[in-house]
Amino acid sequence: MKDQTTELSTTEPSTTERYIGIGELARESGCKPETVRYYEHIGLLPSAPRNEGNQRRYTRAAIRRLTFIRHSRDFGFSVEAVRELLEMADHPAMPCQEVDTLAKRHLAEVEARLARLTAVRDELKRMINQCAGGSVGQCHIIDVLSDHRLCHQSGPHGGAEIIG
Template sequence: MSGDTTPALIDCPALGIGELARRAGCKPETVRYYERIGLLRDAPRTEGGQRRYGEAAVRRLTFIRHARDFGFSVEAVRELLEMADHPQMPCHEVDAIAKHHLEEVESRLQRLSALREELRRMVGQCAGGRVESCRIIEVLSDHQLCIGESAHGGAQGLG
């Protein structure tokens, strides 16, 4: 074999979807989902219809999984991938996405901290008697008994 064919062999699409998923630390359903929403490129298929992936797909899927583990939204990951596909462009847009995400995380942490304090207060006020006189039930039933709106007003958006 000549040296010219070696680079082609490096990214030869030889991995099945199960092996790709295993190497990226996810499930085959996740791979299919990322393909369906366009984060992962459609894989070439064998004559029998099985997907085949190369090392580029492993790297891309690993990037996607890692970015999602950091809590980046699917749209943010899409933008980051687009920029990663153009390595010569300046990274100020990447920086802006990361800074925006950091601000969201810090805001979420503040809301979670306030929520924790409100829950501690509720639990601390519970006398352990009957449900009819349970402070937790009272507070959950009457928003006016909470310390403040900031304690849990945005709690639904934490997940």
């Protein structure tokens, strides 16, 4: 189940390994060349070695590291959290408690977002269903948006920044 390819550092290519360009790396790991350059710029990926024409050359190790990054981002971890996860993944002998803590904290945030988003969905559904379809002046949707007291939820819904 577990092999030796877990290490995510991109150092030391083996003697005859094939190098790939940034385009192929991007395709293989599901992102764009611009994003790869951006990740290098902010230090999630190490500076890639260059060929004589100043173009970046990558090995398979870079694909693994970038895939890890993309996958972590897909899970909603922030770039800073990904930075910490990479740091941990680069030290396989360390205890994984910190990884666990990070994941649990993120889960808690995801669940909070889910709760707020669910409340928003329910309220949206309710206001759409109650719209009788007349003029704007009689529109229940506009009413609810005008007056918080018409909401079934008690508190505010949580702010747009929280629900996406």
